[in-house]
Amino acid sequence: MTEINVLILSAGRRVELIQAFQKAGQKLNIKSNVVAGDCSDTAPALYFADRTYKLPFIHDPNYINSIINVCNNEDISLIIPTIDTDLLLLAENKIYIEKKTNAKVLISDLEVIEICRDKVNTQKFLEKNNFSIPKMYNDSELLSDNVKYPLFIKPISGSSSINTFKVNNKKELNIYRDIINKSIIQDYIEGEEYTVDVFLDFESNIISIVPRLRMAIRSGEISKGKILKDREIIDNITQLMKILKPIGHITVQLMKTKNGIQYIEINPRFGGGAPMSIQSGADSCENLFRLLMGEKLEYNENYKDNITFLRFDQSVCLDENMELL
Template identity: 45%
Template sequence: MTTTVNVLILSAGRRVELVRAFQRQHPGLDVTPRVVAADASPLAPALYFADAHEILPRCTESNYIQALLALCRKHAIDLVIPTIDTELAVMAANRELIEETTGALVAISDTYSIAICRDKVKTHAYLRSKGLVTPHLYTEDEVTGLRVTFPAFAKPRGGSSSVGAQRLDTLDDLEVARRTTPDLMVQSYAAGDEYTVDCFIAPDGRPLSITPRLRLATRSGEISKGRIHHAPEVIEATERLLAALPLRYHVTVQCIVENGTVSFIEINPRFGGGAPMSIHAGADSCLNLYRIRLNIPTTPTPAMDGATFLRFDRTLQLGTTTEPQAVLFE
């Protein structure tokens, strides 16, 4: 007899691949997945690939949590999957309420870890305090005094999806960035091979997978072409990072490797846009979450080294009714 597991993917947006990854059947696991996708916009494409979909208020609105609780009860949700940076603090702060009220498991790290990861200045300071390498962070005095060595790199300290992130090559670039980018932080420019590392950490702190993906090409801050590459220096450095910070469930780490030195750029305690690459290669975070939810023992899930993935667009036509018919054009 199979068990139905109802999964709620929040802020589903364009995450069609993630919806399908959770819908996939796993041989040997008697689970029938049912995926509910939610978003603040009825025009989020992933809504129409899920088994059911709902519209939620934005996570910044006062009625968000009550609406989320009602949705979880309506669909008997077993797993809640946050996907965007702006909702992480809200979900972490309300995790116990959601779990106790609905019985669902919220796949998120604790408020302490979220607070460090969401503020890139705090991330830098924390990693440095643990002996991990990150690009040099210029002080406010150095930035305002224009005492910056170029090239440099600037981004908002609480930014997301590479919005506002930019390379600086001249003093003019720096001055424009200071005028146009709120809460700016400036670091030395890290050159080298850029990796995204998909990690899955069990509730007891055991890393079940550490999967480095070499970023071959990106678009709008997300990977569009990538290759699984089990670079030993990246795996070893990521192991030290995970030992230093009590992260849980799926986590996406970004780093640069130059001459064997691994320099960490960001920690995103959620599924990244390219996570389905690692999932399809064998580092299956969806399978791990199903096992955890059903109290089935978890084991390491390594990815296939060398697997290359290409992402592309599809077109979805919506009908004119309140429940649109999805028509795909390849």
């Protein structure tokens, strides 16, 4: 029986993702342990994993070596990042980690990560390659009386919609610029917001593209979503991926507006709502196992269309010894 062990970093609340990997392993009759690591020993996902490790904080000098130790202890085949702050560090250390272990790091090339993690870099990349994105304003333009409000402000390297604001006038703009240390300011746009889950193999070949209408959002993460095989989105994302060339599971956010598709951001990792696409049939976890077993995958749209997902919280109860009841 094939054995493929997976390490999920910063596991946090990613219970659905852990269960998706476990389910995929069972389906393929793979001997697999899903190992969860986190800096907090009360991260809920730890209590659903097959093995658990408490890791240092990401900025700790021992963080990378701690990952290497876990990989060697647990014979890890694949390392999965789940949060934005991990990405640059893992991309910079990918070769080192893979040399010291038998694991593959599911991270795109450093150039791709640098484009995606910096909103200004994302803006310039999309503009250069003729993809629509809300206009970005520089300081001199913002001093002009000709600026039309509302605008939108967000951190250059932010995530989870933290410190993102609609700006209605110059007074608000000054307040928000004081709050956010390094920001990007764009036109405020309206329309239907989509998250698109894309899966690409290790050579950046597209395997699946799943648009999800964001029906409701909580703390920057989708809480209600609907899978829609929108041909315009699928075709546009296909063009984008062929130029960007990431690998693995990629999460793209965009809006369909009266002026067409407008991109918001690109997150080169599993997004919080990825289990919706996985459950619809575009199973990135199964795809990863198959790739690691040497299979060649082809592009397909073999996932259910027009289905709605409603997400909710669930509690984990621990006894006085911090063990699962």
